Amino acid sequence: xxxxxxxxxxIQQRIQSFQQDHPKFVPFLMAIRxxxxxxxxxxxxxxxxxxxxxxxxxxxxxxxxxxxxRMMASGNQN
Numbered sequence: 001x002x003x004x005x006x007x008x009x010x011i012q013q014r015i016q017s018f019q020q021d022h023p024k025f026v027p028f029l030m031a032i033r034x035x036x037x038x039x040x041x042x043x044x045x046x047x048x049x050x051x052x053x054x055x056x057x058x059x060x061x062x063x064x065x066x067x068x069x070r071m072m073a074s075g076n077q078n
Contacts, residue, residue: 033073039063 019026044058059065 033069037061037066037069039066 039061041061042058043061044056046054046056048054
């Protein structure tokens with residue numbers, strides 16, 4: 001896999017902008033990581049479009065899912 005340094009910088013800028021625009025999101029993810037990542041927990045997602053349509057889904061976490069999340073989290077720590 002080739003890494004494009006310019007694209008990586010753009011992604012970092014987008015992430016910083018997202019965090020500034022949505023300051024409660026990262027603490028929410030941290031709370032999940034610290035308090036709710038256990039086998040059998042359910043992550044439910046719902047999107048409501050401006051015209052009122054909704055799309056919903058959920059996943060029940062497996063041990064493999066949790067290990068994947070922990071690997072991603074440890075890879076993002078500086």
